[in-house]
Amino acid sequence: MKKILLSFFIFASINLTAQKTSAFRVVPLGVKGGIDESNLSSYMVAPAGTNNYVCLDAGTVHTGIERAIASKAFSVTAEEVLKNYIKGYFISHAHLDHVAGLIIVSPDDSNKPVYALPACMKMLEDNYFNGDAWANFGDEGKSFLIKKYHFETLKAGEETPVSNTSMQVTAFPLSHVNPYESSAFLLRSNDNYVLYLGDTGTDSIEKSNKLLLLWQAIAPLIKLHQLKGIFIEVSFPNEQLENKLFGHLTPKLFMQEMQALNLLAGKGAMKNLPIVITHVKPPTAHITQLTNQLKLANNLGLTLIFPEQGTPFGL
Amino acid sequence: MKKILLSFFIFASINLTAQKTSAFRVVPLGVKGGIDESNLSSYMVAPAGTNNYVCLDAGTVHTGIERAIASKAFSVTAEEVLKNYIKGYFISHAHLDHVAGLIIVSPDDSNKPVYALPACMKMLEDNYFNGDAWANFGDEGKSFLIKKYHFETLKAGEETPVSNTSMQVTAFPLSHVNPYESSAFLLRSNDNYVLYLGDTGTDSIEKSNKLLLLWQAIAPLIKLHQLKGIFIEVSFPNEQLENKLFGHLTPKLFMQEMQALNLLAGKGAMKNLPIVITHVKPPTAHITQLTNQLKLANNLGLTLIFPEQGTPFGL
Numbered sequence: 029m030k031k032i033l034l035s036f037f038i039f040a041s042i043n044l045t046a047q048k049t050s051a052f053r054v055v056p057l058g059v060k061g062g063i064d065e066s067n068l069s070s071y072m073v074a075p076a077g078t079n080n081y082v083c084l085d086a087g088t089v090h091t092g093i094e095r096a097i098a099s100k101a102f103s104v105t106a107e108e109v110l111k112n113y114i115k116g117y118f119i120s121h122a123h124l125d126h127v128a129g130l131i132i133v134s135p136d137d138s139n140k141p142v143y144a145l146p147a148c149m150k151m152l153e154d155n156y157f158n159g160d161a162w163a164n165f166g167d168e169g170k171s172f173l174i175k176k177y178h179f180e181t182l183k184a185g186e187e188t189p190v191s192n193t194s195m196q197v198t199a200f201p202l203s204h205v206n207p208y209e210s211s212a213f214l215l216r217s218n219d220n221y222v223l224y225l226g227d228t229g230t231d232s233i234e235k236s237n238k239l240l241l242l243w244q245a246i247a248p249l250i251k252l253h254q255l256k257g258i259f260i261e262v263s264f265p266n267e268q269l270e271n272k273l274f275g276h277l278t279p280k281l282f283m284q285e286m287q288a289l290n291l292l293a294g295k296g297a298m299k300n301l302p303i304v305i306t307h308v309k310p311p312t313a314h315i316t317q318l319t320n321q322l323k324l325a326n327n328l329g330l331t332l333i334f335p336e337q338g339t340p341f342g343l
Numbered sequence: 344m345k346k347i348l349l350s351f352f353i354f355a356s357i358n359l360t361a362q363k364t365s366a367f368r369v370v371p372l373g374v375k376g377g378i379d380e381s382n383l384s385s386y387m388v389a390p391a392g393t394n395n396y397v398c399l400d401a402g403t404v405h406t407g408i409e410r411a412i413a414s415k416a417f418s419v420t421a422e423e424v425l426k427n428y429i430k431g432y433f434i435s436h437a438h439l440d441h442v443a444g445l446i447i448v449s450p451d452d453s454n455k456p457v458y459a460l461p462a463c464m465k466m467l468e469d470n471y472f473n474g475d476a477w478a479n480f481g482d483e484g485k486s487f488l489i490k491k492y493h494f495e496t497l498k499a500g501e502e503t504p505v506s507n508t509s510m511q512v513t514a515f516p517l518s519h520v521n522p523y524e525s526s527a528f529l530l531r532s533n534d535n536y537v538l539y540l541g542d543t544g545t546d547s548i549e550k551s552n553k554l555l556l557l558w559q560a561i562a563p564l565i566k567l568h569q570l571k572g573i574f575i576e577v578s579f580p581n582e583q584l585e586n587k588l589f590g591h592l593t594p595k596l597f598m599q600e601m602q603a604l605n606l607l608a609g610k611g612a613m614k615n616l617p618i619v620i621t622h623v624k625p626p627t628a629h630i631t632q633l634t635n636q637l638k639l640a641n642n643l644g645l646t647l648i649f650p651e652q653g654t655p656f657g658l
Binding site: 062063064065066068088089090091094107122123124125128129131132133135136151154155156158160161162 | 377378379380381383403404405406409437438439440443444446447448450451466469470471473475476477626
């Protein structure tokens with residue numbers, strides 16, 4: 029009997045380990061959608077078991093790395109994380125709360141690529157890395173080219189290798205107050221995928237089909253259980269007036285989009301799918317409100333993740 | 344005898360109070376010249392005894408206000424400080440580490456002016472508040488004008504009232520990698536003055552006379568003991584190579600400029616003059632090094648102040 033019980037515990041333990049195995053490790057460097065310069069959208073993501081991270085958006089970088097080290101997410105120096113762990117940046121759109129950290133750390137960074145869709149890359153070159161707002165640390169654009177960053181313009185829908193990692197990326201355009209373009213990035217590591225969306229409005233309000241096209245592209249990956257998680261913004265609680273959404277989602281609009289995706293993925297396919305809620309906008313009372321609204325509205329059994337700056341998790 | 348002793352103590356106490364009386368109150372919102380997004384150049388300054396502050400540069404705003412509240416510099420909410428205590432912003436130049444905070448807080452701010460010299464104002468409008476990098480919260484420039492901020496372009500050398508304060512301001516151009524222009528702001532409250540310099544190189548290396556002209560303008564105020572303090576940058580320790588200064592000062596170059604000013608102000612006039620050292624660049628080891636170098640080189644008896652984020656002081 030003792031032997032049987034021991035075997036059961038060993039089996040249960042192995043099973044638990046198997047359940048816990050992650051394909052990706054995420055270290056949030058910034059999780060908010062406004063006002064706090066020390067905590068703006070940025071997520072380090074690497075294939076689990078490697079230190080080959082990319083930064084998905086770069087609103088806050090250095091302060092986020094310091095917080096991550098303080099919470100034991102990394103056991104090396106901030107300089108080591110910045111220079112050697114971050115292999116490249118993916119910028120979803122050129123609004124400053126998604127780019128400020130990249131600009132501020134650039135003098136202390138190492139050589140690496142910055143990836144973006146054409147419209148965003150042009151804005152990075154025209155507005156920031158232009159010799160007026162900041163020295164041009166890139167390898168194309170105006171002013172003297174320092175060539176620390178390789179500006180790699182992505183083609184929408186085309187899979188591209190991510191330098192110095194084992195990952196591939198496919199970018200998709202999003203609508204963020206039409207015709208302003210934002211982006212989603214689908215990262216692949218072997219047969220595992222993770223999807224990151226920059227700021228986006230819902231198709232109905234944006235008068236766009238960008239989210240529908242994205243859902244059509246990723247629904248097959250959900251069916252195959254290859255998509256390990258989705259990062260998506262929910263900026264405001266439901267009470268935000270439609271004419272004050274500024275191209276963002278509320279819990280209600282988010283659930284509408286999840287239902288649209290669910291229709292394509294097939295009944296039950298999204299149950300337990302990790303959804304990382306990004307870009308929550310202060311004040312704190314609004315964040316609490318939208319968090320509660322999301323939990324209440326979640327009738328698909330999504331695993332909602334509310335990330336905290338510096339606290340790592342697996343997907 | 345007791346009466347005489349008491350009178351003496353009362354006299355000594357009054358005298359001490361008189362010595363301590365400040366013309367201005369300063370609350371540093373950010374004190375560093377790089378990499379840490381949560382602590383970049385920004386100083387709130389008000390006539391003592393009022394809450395009518397201006398922000399001198401705006402690298403970090405919200406995080407700085409939060410730190411100031413945590414250290415009991417203010418007993419009101421962060422929203423109150425942002426919306427009602429800060430009456431306007433003075434931007435010395437358009438590099439992002441001097442402007443990021445203003446941009447990030449703008450959606451949550453109240454209506455107020457942003458002051459700058461023409462070249463800087465044009466860069467703020469062309470690069471940031473342009474509908475691509477950020478919505479245009481100003482009242483001139485590209486894209487839809489939200490008109491929350493009044494963009495008030497200053498004329499160099501001409502005194503202008505600072506709205507909703509009892510202060511006046513005079514701006515002076517500085518050279519920050521010639522021909523890139525930075526600015527100094529001379530604030531006046533009655534007969535008291537305080538001078539803030541944005542990033543600047545030394546005249547000799549910049550091949551410029553901008554600092555000399557500034558020193559000529561303010562030397563009479565030092566003679567009259569009306570200048571209560573100077574904010575000036577010292578970014579790097581003396582070991583920084585001249586071709587890696589990027590338009591900044593070292594302790595050695597700073598003291599050269601102070602000697603030039605001293606020649607104009609007259610022997611002994613600068614003794615005990617408060618000098619607030621700004622824009623110190625990490626790593627911490629470099630900051631310690633340049634601090635020690637400054638203390639050693641200070642043969643004019645300057646009162647060197649090394650500001651800390653959120654910790655108020657008087658001038």
